[in-house]
Amino acid sequence: MALYTDLNFELTPEQVSIKEETHRFARDVLRPASIALDAMEPDKVIESDIFWNTMKKGYDLGYHTIFIPDTYGGIATDPIESHIVLEEMAWGSVDFAIGLGVSCFPAFFASMVPTDRLIEKIIEPFCDCKDASIIGCWGITEPDHGTDTLCPFTPEFTDPKISGQVTARLDGDHYIVEGQKAAWVSNGSIATHSLVYLTIDPSQGMAGGGICIVPLDLPGVRKGKPLDKMGQRALNQGEIYFDGVRVPREYMLVDEESYSAMLDVTLSTANAAMGAMFVGVARAAYEEALAYSKQRIQGGKPIFQHQLIKHKLFKMFMNIEAGRALSRAAMIYNYNNTPPKIEYSIAAKVFCTNMALEVTSEAIQIFGGNGVSREYPVEKFFRDARAGMIEDGANDSLMITGAHHL
Numbered sequence: 323m324a325l326y327t328d329l330n331f332e333l334t335p336e337q338v339s340i341k342e343e344t345h346r347f348a349r350d351v352l353r354p355a356s357i358a359l360d361a362m363e364p365d366k367v368i369e370s371d372i373f374w375n376t377m378k379k380g381y382d383l384g385y386h387t388i389f390i391p392d393t394y395g396g397i398a399t400d401p402i403e404s405h406i407v408l409e410e411m412a413w414g415s416v417d418f419a420i421g422l423g424v425s426c427f428p429a430f431f432a433s434m435v436p437t438d439r440l441i442e443k444i445i446e447p448f449c450d451c452k453d454a455s456i457i458g459c460w461g462i463t464e465p466d467h468g469t470d471t472l473c474p475f476t477p478e479f480t481d482p483k484i485s486g487q488v489t490a491r492l493d494g495d496h497y498i499v500e501g502q503k504a505a506w507v508s509n510g511s512i513a514t515h516s517l518v519y520l521t522i523d524p525s526q527g528m529a530g531g532g533i534c535i536v537p538l539d540l541p542g543v544r545k546g547k548p549l550d551k552m553g554q555r556a557l558n559q560g561e562i563y564f565d566g567v568r569v570p571r572e573y574m575l576v577d578e579e580s581y582s583a584m585l586d587v588t589l590s591t592a593n594a595a596m597g598a599m600f601v602g603v604a605r606a607a608y609e610e611a612l613a614y615s616k617q618r619i620q621g622g623k624p625i626f627q628h629q630l631i632k633h634k635l636f637k638m639f640m641n642i643e644a645g646r647a648l649s650r651a652a653m654i655y656n657y658n659n660t661p662p663k664i665e666y667s668i669a670a671k672v673f674c675t676n677m678a679l680e681v682t683s684e685a686i687q688i689f690g691g692n693g694v695s696r697e698y699p700v701e702k703f704f705r706d707a708r709a710g711m712i713e714d715g716a717n718d719s720l721m722i723t724g725a726h727h728l
Contacts, residue, residue, distance in 0.1 A: 333402070340399070341406045344385075348414025351379055353699075356415035359556040360702055364548035368512050368558050376556075377454040380422045385411065387449050388423075389430045389591075394441065395449030396433075401657040405598045405650045412602030416706050417557035419599050420713075424508045427517040428458040428535045435575050444515070444535060459513035460592075461536070461562055463504040464488060469719035471519065471528060472589055474582040474664075476726045479528045486521035488564060490532055490574070497574055499536060499567040505549045506713070511560030514538055518564075519585070523578045533576040533584060534569055542567040553705030554713075583661065589715070589723075590662035596714045597649030597670030600678040600707065601642060607678075607685035607703040608638045614698075615688055631688060638681045645674040668724035672717045675710035682707045 333341075355376040359367050367373050380386060388407055390396025399407060411419035429448035432440040448456050462471055464487040471486065473479050488501030499520065503510070510516075516536045523530030536543070546561030576584045612635055615626035625631045649670040656662035682704040686693030693700050711717045 337403055337406060340403055341410060344407050344410035345413070347379070347383060347385075348410050348412075351376055352411060352414030352418045356417055356556045357699060357702065359417075361696075362555070364550050364555070364558070367556060368548055373556065374454065376418060377421070377457075378452070380418065381454045382452045385422050386425045386451075386454075387429075389426055390433050390445070390449055394429075394433060394436075394445045401654040402650065404595070404657075405646075405653050408595055408598040409602040409605070409646070412599035413606045414602075415556060416599050416603050416710070417554040419602070420554070421509055421557050423595060423599075424460050425454075425458045425513075427460045428515040431517055431533060431575055432535060437572060439570075439572055440535075448515075456515065457509055457513045459507050459509035459516045459562075461488070461503045461507050461510070461516040461518040463506045465502060465504045467528075468504075468506075469716045469723075472585070472715045472720070473723040473726075474529070474585045474589070476723060479582065481527045482525050484527050485524035486519070486528065486531060488518060488520040489524070490520045490522050490534060490569075492571070493568070495571050496568040497534060497571060499534065499542075499564045499569055501564055503562045503564075505546060505561045506559055507562055508557055508559050508713075510558065510562050511545045511548050512558050513562075516562060522581075526578060529582050530578045531581040531585070532574055532578060533581065535573040535575065536564070536567060536569050538562070540567050540569065551709070553702070553707075553709045586664050587662060590656040590664050590667040592714050593664075593667035593671035593720070594649060594653040594656055596710065597645065597667070597674040598653065600671075600674040600710050601645045601649055603703055603707050603710070604638070604642050604645065604674070604678040604681040607682040607700050607707075608635070608642055610698070610700050610703075611635065611638070611685040611688040614692075618690075625688070634684050634688060638684055641677045641681060645670075645677045649674050663727070665724040665727040668715075668720045671714065672720055672724075675707070675717060678707040678710060679704070 355372050358372050384397045387396035388399045388404055392398040429445045432444045490497040490499050518534050518536050520532055522532040542565040544563040549559040615631050616624050618625050652666040652670040685700040692698050
């Protein structure tokens, strides 16, 4: 507890309560479920009662609505509270934290441009859902396009030789959606709705895009099998195929005129959230390593009493606190300013995911041979952390995008 609260004396009693409640959920529900599911094949994960009972518990507690205004039934956490919730959930399970977070994407973006129909059909049903029967996903990555879809306002983004593989064309009161999203769509093979980032005008390159809610029970939608991954195995990911899918025109939330600006908002929100979550992953590994170092005897004394181990643990401690400060500041600033400063959210995401990989690797080293054994959770934290350097935009490419804004 001291690691979290000593430098956060400004937290209100309500915020401390949110932290404590979320931590209990992460400790008692998320982490045990995540560890159990880690041993299963991907298709067995999404058939498992463990998976669905965990998702339902998260929905019942409202964690799927933290970004949605209370006007529509969301719990509408402020930036500090959002950071607290995301860090605590990811401390327990970054895979479930991402899955629950991404589930809100269609309703969250609809709440930015609400119409009576969107409120009735998309936002309120999602917020009222307590059994995980309505699940959203973020359909942006394509077979031939990864982080290059996430570089608004860069020269490459307006290159007409580069455009997306999922397209939409207007046909009366509907858009016709065609193409494929890649296997990295989080919640892709279990979702009921997708927030699809697609191409409307390919002559504008990636900038000629749109953002559309696609109910995945519409004719012409097909889903791929769950992806088999080294880490974050409780986070379902898989392809989505669109074959002449007719989507109501009103479900196109953003057209090409405002696409780049809204993508800026998307990346600022998502990257800041990733920063918060990977602080949680790093903290989980640090706490395990600290506790182990005070129990494991080598050289006639607990290894914590050896200077090398103290040095390692203090560096881990410093980096976690630095990551929390940066990611929280970026989240607060970009929630309260329009347009956002995307470079701060990118910095938070890159720093915190890099830091999480370093901390989890050091945790394994402190555990020694036990660190690579599945008897202890640190090897899972390491595998989960490694994915963070690629997902939500590969760090290498994100840094180039961030540099364009300096």
